[in-house]
Amino acid sequence: MGVVVREGMYVPGLRERKKQATRQALRETALRLAEQHGLDGLTVEAVCAEVGVSTRTFFNYFPSKEDALVGDGPALPPDAVVDRIFAEHAADGPIAGASAVLLHMVDTGTQPDVRHKAQMFERFPTLVPALLAKFAAFERSLAEAVARNMGPAPRPDFYPELVAACAVTAMRVAAKRWSTGDREESLASYTHGVFEVFRKELA
Known part of the structure; x- marks a missing residue:
């Protein structure tokens, strides 16, 4: 069971960390084998053999090999963390709050996976619809967070x-541009630059 500790950090319990480690190992192995053998040459059995788990364990985590390659997609931090970030940026409005939430996710995320995943989708475009579905679900969750934290000022119901749509698009643009570039700049630094432009243009 996870707990939220000071400064808004989410710390999962031991059991959850073990499950996360197994899931990550399955994903990383699937990505590597797909890169080596192509999507048609990737098999669940080969992934399980390398990780040292049964196929039943694999399907406890992923419905298919394609799902293992796509992964879960982005997910917001716990509501308490999201609401705290929005509160810290309340004076600058919901756009600033939504941007800060996404930047927090990038700052605490894993950069190599972003680049690796982007390269995989370039190579296997049939995976793109599944990825877009993950982003659509994430966008809805961010919209709910905006609605919960946008304050009493009158705004249209679609606000x-x-x-959320604009903020998620900015994040996708930053990740795509960073993943295909040759620059040594970190994903976090690059994304902060993109969001600085995003906030100024929408201010």
Whole structure:
């Protein structure tokens, strides 16, 4: 069981960390084998053999090999963390709050996986619809967070969806540009630059 500790950090319990480690090992192995053998040459059995688990364990985590390659997609931190970030940026409005939440996710995320995943989708475009579905679900969750934290100022009922769609698009642009570039700049630094432009243009 995870707990939220000071400064808004989410710390999973031991059992959850073990499950996360197994899931990550399955994903990384699937990505590597797909890169080596192609999507048609990738098999669940080969992934399980390398990780040292049964196929039943694999399907406890992923419905298919394609799902293992796509992964879960982005997910917001716990509500308490999201609401705290919005509160810290309340004076600058919901756009600033939504941007800060996404930047927090990038700052605490894993950069190599972003680049690796982007390269995989370039190579296997049939996976793109599944990825877009993951982003659509994430966008809805961000819109709910915006609606929950946008304050009493009168705004159109579509405002949360508009802010979320724009913020998620900015994040996708930053990740795609960074993943295909030759620059040594970190994903976090690059994304901060993109969001600085995003906030100024929408201010």
